[in-house]
Amino acid sequence: MSFKNISCQDRVINLFQKAIIHDHLAHAYIFVGQEGIGKTLFSKELAKAIFCQHPGADACDTCSHCQRIANDHFPDLLFILPEENSRAIKIEQLRYLQEFLNVKPLESKYKIAIIQSADKMNEESSNCLLKTLEEPPSYAIIVLIITSLESVRETVRSRCQIIRFSPLSVTAVKDILVNRFQLDTKQAERLACISNGSIERAALLSGTRALENKNWLVDRILTLEMNDNLSFSKELLNEWHIQDLEVLEEKRSQVKELIISFLLYYRDLLVCKTGENDLPLHYRDWKEALLSKSTSLSDDVLFRIINVIKTSLEHLDRNANITLLLENMITKILYLQFARGITQSIF
Ligand SMILES: [Zn+2]
The missing domain is CATH 3.40.50.300 (P-loop containing nucleotide triphosphate hydrolases)
Incomplete structure (x- = not known):
């Protein structure tokens, strides 16, 4: 090297x-x-x-x-x-x-x-x-x-x-996965898209249930409703098998992965709002659903939601209680996504 x-x-x-x-x-x-x-x-x-x-x-x-x-x-x-x-x-x-x-x-x-x-x-x-x-x-x-x-x-x-240092391009991550980790091209490309420019994340994801977890998350998040609040936190902990992990550091790392997946979803919605044809989406398989969802949320709401998620990530690094952290994040997101939206549309 x-x-x-x-x-x-x-x-x-x-x-x-x-x-x-x-x-x-x-x-x-x-x-x-x-x-x-x-x-x-x-x-x-x-x-x-x-x-x-x-x-x-x-x-x-x-x-x-x-x-x-x-x-x-x-x-x-x-x-x-x-x-x-x-x-x-x-x-x-x-x-x-x-x-x-x-x-x-x-x-x-x-x-x-x-x-x-x-x-x-x-x-x-x-x-x-x-x-x-x-x-x-x-x-x-x-x-x-x-x-x-x-x-x-x-x-x-x-x-x-x-x-x-800049994140790696999707192509660079894909090439590394193919050449260094011997993944097949199709899988490498899908992992590269959700890796957020990080080869470490992509490699980590390749050996886990990550793709299924993310597929479940995006399907579920697209159908979220205001009163899903507490039930959704519990669903997340179960579906992502966070409850099953015994070592605290592993739990924390899985929750981090989950929160980053949220972040990528809302970033995708922002990208959709730019209206460009060739959208660099992380969840490109959901392009039509994301485009449709993005029309119901304002830029301001999306930026606020992204800030909530980033703050949660920082708190996670500072040893916060994982369950409370997730509940708190989801409550705030749902409030911004629904209550604020209603208030804005009324006034
Ligand atoms: Zn030398």
Whole structure:
């Protein structure tokens, strides 16, 4: 692998290739973008390009440095990620990062520390990182990988150069599913359409009941009525088999998938309202039903519903009670969809 194998991130690649050639690398970066679009993969390729023994703007992939980075055995590169079954990056891990950076590079002129899921740092860990960011050693490069900027403290953000990653195109996701995961073209295309530009989501969905779950959800959501409120939350928990999951993290991840599916549905309705012929819909099999539904809801209502869903996603990440969260989200959506609509049409 090298930058050549990274999909849909040409702007970011160009930026770093220039920085490497002109030796203008910053001490700290934040890589931000949704999950599963290649931020971690890119960070590893970036480390290779920086450490490669053959000077240039991309890794050679054959020298000893490139090979050892590929095998996670390079002494000047450190990856930190939440330990298994842990929701947080612990203070001990940040202290280890400090010690790592305090020792001069062994084989290169840089030392790179990459923190995956840096949004999972608690207050104590953030403080520890902040101290390092305030006075980084001259040879240090720190990369924080996150999904949303709000999840990192302003004091940390302000000391980092922010690099935004784009979602992958449907074609890129489809090609990766076919070439790397050996899925057949038809299935790859359907999964790519509902992946929201994330290869991780698409791969995850391919091994689950995801397609059936989503088909059920869209069929059901199209026929929702105002008084479905509490019964619909219970239906969701049953139909998506969320009740059956015993590990809390698995439950949370399934609920996240469910909420994102809601988000994609209402985004599709907004897309329908643009009136373009070639609509880039996630649920393209329901195109006619979505077009018809979209005429009954105003842009304002759809934006409000989308905000409700995004807020629910944020709360989910903050340990909210799953059942209450779903009930609350659905009540608000139904109110906006029906009560507001009625009020607006009367007045
Ligand atoms: Zn190399």
